[in-house]
Amino acid sequence: MSQKSNNELRLDPISGDWVVVATGRAKRFPGVRPRGAGACPFCVYFTSKEKNLGQIVVIPNKFPAFSPVGRGQTPTLGGLFQKMPANGFHEVVITKSHTRSIADFSLDETIELLSVYQSRYLALAKEKVINYIFIFHNHGPLAGASISHPHSQIIATSLVDGGFLQPLKAAEKFFSQNKKCLYCSINQAELKSQERIVAENDSFVALCPFASKMAFEIMIAPKKHSSHFEKITEEERSDLADILRSTLAKIKKGLNNPDYNFYIRTAPCDSQEHDSFHWHLTILPKTQTWAGFELGAGMEIITTAPEQAAQYLRKVKI
Template sequence: MANVSELRQDIVTGTWAVIATGRAKRPDDFKTKKRAVIENEKDCPFCHPGKDDKRKPTLVYKDLKGEWSLMAMPNKYPAFDSSTRLNRRENGPFSVVDGVGFHEVIITRNHNLSIAQMKTNQVLEIINAYQERYLGLMNRRFINYISIFHNHGREAGASVSHPHSQLVAMPVIDPDVWRSLNGSADYWQKNKRCVHCVMIEWEKESAERVIFENEEFIALCPFVSRAAFEVRVYPKFHASYFERINQINKTKLAEALRAALIKIDKGLSGPAYNFFLHTTPCDGKDYSHYHWHFEILPKTSIWAGFELGTGIEISTIEPEKAAEFLKQQKV
């Protein structure tokens, strides 16, 4: 079983953890040290992806000159590995599943151009790639959930500074999404309405926490923000399945996501941040009660004992003040 990642299930909470044995080999790898972020274009593996190994691109977009502008390919150090078998077993009282799945990187060409610095059409290309690779993997055997995320900056976990997103297709459902799905389903059963639609209507009416809005999308600092300057980008129309988004709405999403990132980048002087997509599982079940969205979390603080021990996050600024500040940042 060497170098095969495992999914281990907690018997108390029911949540899963990934034990990715191929990503850290020795205890010394975990010693506290400054993260080595590759800054030099000459040494950057994403400036010439796949050049020194046998990985084949899963997606390539080209510009008018015929040069690649975006490329998706398998992660060189995957948390999940493709396999034709999904081994389930018990280890004492615990359930263990092989880490079967797909782990890809989605790379844009310009080494120094963050998403906040891109034009809308360049962000649209990234959204197109998210959808295309999602559709390409959602029906693969054993795949029940696809996570799409982007780490920007050292503090956000980016080991390579070259802008790139990641896509992980896996056999289990993300615990955070699972809680969100359950909450959405409970609200739907009690009120026969989408909880996110209700929240969006309320936010639009008050306008206190809205930082950007176009015809189809809204970006806001949530009333219950988990972190300072947290922003979420929602479709204003009810939509459960990200992969079904049409071209017009993708353009509007690119505009809204870009605007939110520009405001965070300008207002907070280029902070590290993570953003990720929360959408429905691809396990064939009905999740029409859910409302997909993107969440953006700037790295403005570090979790300490209280947050780690309770799971309750402390935001050091009211979302109303955060939104007021971000509104002032020009796009």
């Protein structure tokens, strides 16, 4: 790919966070959003004879936030206003049906989707400039999905940041102080009390975190300590597919099909040791909107306690 990008990463001198300035993305779908399968830019991959590529298609994002850096784009580092090109890859993973989301998938369909996540991760991780790969899924307009056809996205970047450094450092600190993994410790305590457990199988547990940032937030984590999502075995992939689709089905049925995001947080692929991290998948249903206090004070107010949320979802029959 030699696509030229003008997207920039800018460092906020106050928070220390990087932001992506991707003005091209504003051109996405001007005016009325496409409605129905007839107008869908993703359905064409499965309906036209030339493009029909099977059940799942992976394409470069037409309006990428990150793309391979073109010539003449050099970092401007130092000073108050630091910036650099948003170097990386941005891909879209499209599943065939326009209307069926992961909550409606069979086990085999979900396994196939996770296999694509894993194989794209492994392929992108081989790129020299890539240090971090983020896999996420937006369901519904409130969750930021600009096209209603179910799809996931993969962003691969040279930069390890985006809210990830804090949990990475917290896991390292806990490990160095306690000689054990923070997430393994949480899993053990939660499985013992059962209070916030939504579901479990041989390899994974789904729970509502003790201090959830959103009502009905769910973390799915491997029971066995593992820092790298991309290393999951065939058996673990099947167990992950099982717990992911059943948890999303419970959310769909029990919470009246809310919009949601989910994302995978896994150790960076930057050739550093990250053994103290424990990879996991977080689901954030949009059951409430962040208001001034949440945005300004950075402290979320949730109206359903995680224990109540877990108890409710446990009982939803799918």
